[in-house]
Amino acid sequence: MTTDTNTTGIRRIPLVRPAHIYYTHKNIDKAREFLLNFGFKETKRVGKSTYYEGTGPDPWVYCAREGDEDEFGGAAFLVESMDDLEYASKTLPDATKIYELTDAPGGGSCVTFKDPVDKFPFHLVFGQAFDHATALPERQYNYPMEKHRPGNATQKMEKGPAPVHKLGHFGMCVTDFARAFDFYTTRFNFTPSDLIHEPSGKDITVFLHLDRGAELVDHHCFFFYEGPKCHVHHSSYETHDFDTQLMGHHWLRRSGYENCWGVGRHIMGSQIFDYWFDPSRFIVEHYIDGDLVNNETPTNRSLAAPDNLHVWGPEVPDGFLE
Ligand SMILES: [Fe+2]
Secondary structure (H helix, E strand, O other): OOOOOOOOOOOOOOOOOOOEEEEEEOOHHHHHHHHHHHOOOOEEEEEEEEEEEEOOOOOOOOEEEEOOOOOOEEEEEEEEHHHHHHHHHHOOOOOOEEEEOOOOOOOOEEEEOOOOOOOOEEEEEEEEOOOOOOOOOOOOEEEOEEEEOOOOOOOOOOOOOOOOOOOEEEEEEOOOOOHHHHHHHHEEEEEEEEEEEEEOOOEEEEEEEEEOOOEEEEEEEEEEEEEEOEEEEEEEOOOOOOOHHHHHHHHHHHOOEEEEEEEEEEOOOEEEEEEEEEOOEEEEEEOOOOOOOOOOOOEEEEEOOOOOEEEEEEOEEEEEEO
């Protein structure tokens, strides 16, 4: 994919997809226990970092760090080339020099920069080794008029966590929506799928996909909305299917974890969602069946409304978007 230059002369860096995410936890033992019950698989432990993989091609998707504060450590996106990493290092706010992910599974080179207003970290990665693949269940379903399963066969599942496949998206509360929107849509190929505005017409929330031309991509991989204090809202992980998602839901319930919101069906992006609090009170989500979009998909702009978040499922919990 070719890079393009916007009207300010700054080149947009084409991101490929979300790769992984970092969180620091004061109580690392409780965090590790939760992550296994949520469906991550530990792949490497080194120093204060524990790396977790999913069933997708990424060598890891979540890094839990032990530290003095519960803290969001930023998400990482893949870039297309070392040139893009070098350009990022020279042009993005508070950007590091290129450094090697020496401890992480799959290695790779990284640049970390900071959000220009709220200063949360954001990572760009190139050159990871992808030698990771996990077989997924081949589950078929019978419908009233279409029977997909062979006769004399049963639908068997074993109780357990819902295996995470990949990091799908993450969301931030930002203190200056307009500046964040301008920054992420001019420096990268982030493109709005859904924009939500106030009655005054001011945009306050955006769900962004990556413009990869005609290639179909997830409806959103990054979203943000305006609020008084910057914080991570949640990060979200795709799991295999609805059975797996509900199996994981009941596994987490039985394991004594606190459900945040779900199971339900979103309107923007259409995912079936299930949000949970981890022991450090970060919100993490299992999702399945999200919409795919490409460069033929128009941006949908809608008025903020209490009923625009879901079609079915429990009522939106108090404080979900505060
Ligand atoms: Fe989500």
